[in-house]
Amino acid sequence: MARVESPTRPRPVVAFDPSPAVSSNGHRPVAEEPDIWDRRVAGALAFLRRRLTGEYEVDEFGFDPELTDNVFIPLLRPLFRRYFRGEVSGVSNLPLSGPALLVANHSGTVPVDSAMLALAVHDEHPLQRHLRLLAADLVFRIPGLSELARKSGGTLACNPDAERLLGTGQLVGVFPEGFKGVGKRYWQRYQLQRFGRGGFVSAALRTETPIVPVAIVGAEEIYPLIGNIKPLARLLGTPYFPVTPTFPWLGPLGMLPLPSKWLIEFCEPIDTTGMADQADDPAVVFNLADQVRETIQQTLHGLLKRRPDPFE
Amino acid sequence: MATVVVTGVGRYLGAHVAARLANDPRIDRVVGVDAVPPGGPGPSEFVRADLRTAEITRVIADARADTVVHLAIATSPEGHSGGRAGMKEQNVIGTMQVLAACQQVPTVRKVVVRSSTAAYGASFRDPAVFTEDTEPREVPRGGFAKDILDIEGYVRGFRRRRPSVQATVLRFAPFVGSPVDTALTRYFLQPVVPTVLGRDPRLQFVHIDDAQEVLHRSVVEDHPGTFNVAGPGVIMLSQAVRRAGRVAVPVVEFGLSGTAALAKSLGARGLSLDQVDLFVHGRVVDTTRLTKEYGYTPRSTPEAFCDFLRVHRLGAVLGRDRIAAAEQALLDGIRRVRSTVGGRDGAR
Numbered sequence: 329m330a331r332v333e334s335p336t337r338p339r340p341v342v343a344f345d346p347s348p349a350v351s352s353n354g355h356r357p358v359a360e361e362p363d364i365w366d367r368r369v370a371g372a373l374a375f376l377r378r379r380l381t382g383e384y385e386v387d388e389f390g391f392d393p394e395l396t397d398n399v400f401i402p403l404l405r406p407l408f409r410r411y412f413r414g415e416v417s418g419v420s421n422l423p424l425s426g427p428a429l430l431v432a433n434h435s436g437t438v439p440v441d442s443a444m445l446a447l448a449v450h451d452e453h454p455l456q457r458h459l460r461l462l463a464a465d466l467v468f469r470i471p472g473l474s475e476l477a478r479k480s481g482g483t484l485a486c487n488p489d490a491e492r493l494l495g496t497g498q499l500v501g502v503f504p505e506g507f508k509g510v511g512k513r514y515w516q517r518y519q520l521q522r523f524g525r526g527g528f529v530s531a532a533l534r535t536e537t538p539i540v541p542v543a544i545v546g547a548e549e550i551y552p553l554i555g556n557i558k559p560l561a562r563l564l565g566t567p568y569f570p571v572t573p574t575f576p577w578l579g580p581l582g583m584l585p586l587p588s589k590w591l592i593e594f595c596e597p598i599d600t601t602g603m604a605d606q607a608d609d610p611a612v613v614f615n616l617a618d619q620v621r622e623t624i625q626q627t628l629h630g631l632l633k634r635r636p637d638p639f640e
Numbered sequence: 641m642a643t644v645v646v647t648g649v650g651r652y653l654g655a656h657v658a659a660r661l662a663n664d665p666r667i668d669r670v671v672g673v674d675a676v677p678p679g680g681p682g683p684s685e686f687v688r689a690d691l692r693t694a695e696i697t698r699v700i701a702d703a704r705a706d707t708v709v710h711l712a713i714a715t716s717p718e719g720h721s722g723g724r725a726g727m728k729e730q731n732v733i734g735t736m737q738v739l740a741a742c743q744q745v746p747t748v749r750k751v752v753v754r755s756s757t758a759a760y761g762a763s764f765r766d767p768a769v770f771t772e773d774t775e776p777r778e779v780p781r782g783g784f785a786k787d788i789l790d791i792e793g794y795v796r797g798f799r800r801r802r803p804s805v806q807a808t809v810l811r812f813a814p815f816v817g818s819p820v821d822t823a824l825t826r827y828f829l830q831p832v833v834p835t836v837l838g839r840d841p842r843l844q845f846v847h848i849d850d851a852q853e854v855l856h857r858s859v860v861e862d863h864p865g866t867f868n869v870a871g872p873g874v875i876m877l878s879q880a881v882r883r884a885g886r887v888a889v890p891v892v893e894f895g896l897s898g899t900a901a902l903a904k905s906l907g908a909r910g911l912s913l914d915q916v917d918l919f920v921h922g923r924v925v926d927t928t929r930l931t932k933e934y935g936y937t938p939r940s941t942p943e944a945f946c947d948f949l950r951v952h953r954l955g956a957v958l959g960r961d962r963i964a965a966a967e968q969a970l971l972d973g974i975r976r977v978r979s980t981v982g983g984r985d986g987a988r
Contacts, residue, residue: 369971381885386842468921472838473838474838
């Protein structure tokens with residue numbers, strides 16, 4: 329499998345760039361073009377026209393690459409780069425092309441980490457690949473959120489969807505802890521929760537896709553969860569109703585995430601070639617799931633040593 | 641010696657499929673059956689029969705048919721005598737009678753049954769793409785979807801009892817491209833199209849000509865089994881509304897009890913509950929099996945929808961040309977302002 333050479337690479341922060349391909353080939357249009365603002369205005373207007381007339385392509389999962397590249401990613405980038413001061417390592421462990429299953433720890437009360445992981449993959453990968461996230465069915469029950477999730481490349485966390493995406497050579501991201509991870513208390517931070525049935529392992533085995541464990545440090549501190557108002561959660565049909573040091577006491581202000589320092593590390597991929605027939609062997613599946621879990625836990629400990637103060 | 645009996649020739653699809661088959665030299669005789677005669681083109685022979693009775697057995701036996709194409713499936717209670725009850729009777733009792741006839745008449749070698757992708761239902765817990773083997777997680781709501789499940793159940797029973805008779809079940813995505821008025825065309829004909837707030841379902845259509853082609857091939861070639869028939873690719877509802885040059889007006893989604901109200905606010909008469917679910921969750925099917933087995937790929941969903949817009953000549957409210965003109969005007973305006981400002985800067 330081809331690997332990326334340079335692990336990290338500084339990227340300019342661009343607020344609106346209608347043609348990312350131009351800026352990524354290392355050539356600077358600013359010096360040659362007589363009027364960059366004219367180009368930008370024209371690009372933005374053309375983008376608006378395409379949106380208004382519906383002239384854009386969407387894949388069968390509802391992924392809208394144009395909207396993702398021009399709206400979602402530019403909105404998320406300053407949050408990750410400036411607010412969370414995000415640093416990424418181990419990009420060379422992502423395949424240059426072809427499928428991979430990224431398995432990460434989940435935390436932070438509100439799953440901001442999934443969006444940050446998708447941004448990190450897109451910005452750090454030399455080919456700016458998109459990460460296709462697998463999300464809980466709750467996401468697809470909620471109006472608005474379901475629309476956002478599909479348009480940014482997400483789909484339901486189920487084996488048919490995972491295998492279909494991997495089968496077409498996509499990078500797929502999954503958080504096997506699910507709500508057990510996002511909704512854990514602050515004092516349990518960086519302790520990986522159970523991985524469930526290991527459905528992600530069987531999907532990787534069946535499609536013979538490498539598994540890339542990913543450790544995310546920083547998300548635990550954005551909304552330190554100290555309590556859960558169960559009756560309200562039941563009323564809203566959510567897994568929990570969070571109480572943090574600032575929410576719901578400060579109202580909407582309490583929804584502002586705390587500015588923790590983020591580190592994301594992609595670990596060595598785990599090869600699954602020739603293991604397709606073991607996809608429904610529980611011993612093999614649980615073994616591999618444990619291996620992935622152990623790798624993430626060890627990497628988390630390593631990253632935490634590099635970042636002793638969460639708000640440095 | 642090929643003789644084909646086609647049911648449902650009183651409707652657009654049945655009439656056109658019967659006419660196509662009648663023009664095929666490989667087929668000797670086409671007998672069309674329905675309670676009403678075809679309006680336009682049709683089969684070479686027409687027999688008026690009520691499908692809800694055992695009359696159909698006599699028709700198939702008299703024709704000594706070897707193939708029966710069952711297309712008399714109603715998708716909405718509208719334009720149907722007896723409303724929803726009548727629709728259910730035609731769909732479920734009609735299919736039972738046709739299959740019973742095929743079981744009794746020894747000449748029948750092949751049955752082709754029209755089904756629908758509504759068989760998969762639509763919910764937030766479903767996988768993004770349905771293959772023929774996907775079982776619906778919940779029993780779909782709405783009359784048409786329930787009818788479809790019943791119809792497919794009867795075909796399963798038929799296959800068990802008559803393994804020697806080939807049965808082809810075609811699960812069609814909603815049709816577009818026919819000049820006939822449907823709930824869907826009326827929906828997109830409204831100048832202001834109501835959608836569900838916070839939902840942008842993925843839709844899939846099949847062009848009516850492709851549906852006819854697949855039905856035709858099912859008769860003249862042998863393709864036993866169940867197949868999804870849809871245009872590959874998807875179109876988002878918002879995208880479809882924009883391409884049609886309409887304005888989307890989102891309405892608030894209610895709880896389960898409010899679905900009927902939602903159906904009403906979606907504006908299209910004859911929209912059933914399963915179609916409401918469709919407008920909330922969308923439905924996409926995999927067509928790999930069809931392409932492999934038939935060696936035929938229907939035109940893509942975006943293409944089929946484009947053709948639908950052309951056939952109906954929907955006068956756009958928000959025309960593409962008008963938007964392009966507005967874009968050019970804005971761009972020119974900004975350029976003029978900037979050159980004036982820039983000129984003043986230069987003079988200073």
